[in-house]
Amino acid sequence: MDARTLARCTGARIDRAQRFAEPLSAAMAEFGIDTPARQAAFLANVGHESGGLHWVVELWGPTIAQQRYEGRRDIGNTQPGDGFRFRGRGLLQTTGRANYAALSKALGVGYVADPDRLAQPIDAARSAGYFWQSKGLSAFADAGDFLTVVKRINGGFNGLSERQMLWADAKAALGLK
Numbered sequence: 001m002d003a004r005t006l007a008r009c010t011g012a013r014i015d016r017a018q019r020f021a022e023p024l025s026a027a028m029a030e031f032g033i034d035t036p037a038r039q040a041a042f043l044a045n046v047g048h049e050s051g052g053l054h055w056v057v058e059l060w061g062p063t064i065a066q067q068r069y070e071g072r073r074d075i076g077n078t079q080p081g082d083g084f085r086f087r088g089r090g091l092l093q094t095t096g097r098a099n100y101a102a103l104s105k106a107l108g109v110g111y112v113a114d115p116d117r118l119a120q121p122i123d124a125a126r127s128a129g130y131f132w133q134s135k136g137l138s139a140f141a142d143a144g145d146f147l148t149v150v151k152r153i154n155g156g157f158n159g160l161s162e163r164q165m166l167w168a169d170a171k172a173a174l175g176l177k
Helices: 003-010 014-030 036-049 097-107 115-119 121-134 137-142 146-154 160-173
Strands: none
Touching: 003 014, 003 036, 003 160, 014 036, 014 121, 036 121, 036 137, 036 146, 036 160, 097 115, 097 121, 115 121, 121 137, 137 146, 146 160
């Protein structure tokens, strides 16, 4: 995908789109995000979650919600400092020691030992593609069920209006009605 199209699909500045065009194209091919409908839904959510391909590491306050990452066994944060160490990274914000470990196993990369690697364009894009595939989101994108895609990525509907605007832009950029 060329950078201009990617910028339209994600709301990114052109310099950011240029940085991520090749890694995202490769990740979409690797993880079967290979139709315009899938790509539009994927890129709209990537655009929202990353602030237009800008944020690949969760901004840390820490907020009250972020402080609660510490000691959360449900996401594998069992050691002191895990909350910050395994804060959200990647284009869809992988969070928690357990999720980093699962991603490491799936992609064959040591993200637990080197969490900052998820902030690199190739790894940030691959982690997003893996997440998409592992949650079966292509089926929902194929059916035009954007709300389920959003809920499975976000856990709710945070930023829904922006996601919907990006989805409309992405569909237009990719030739969908």
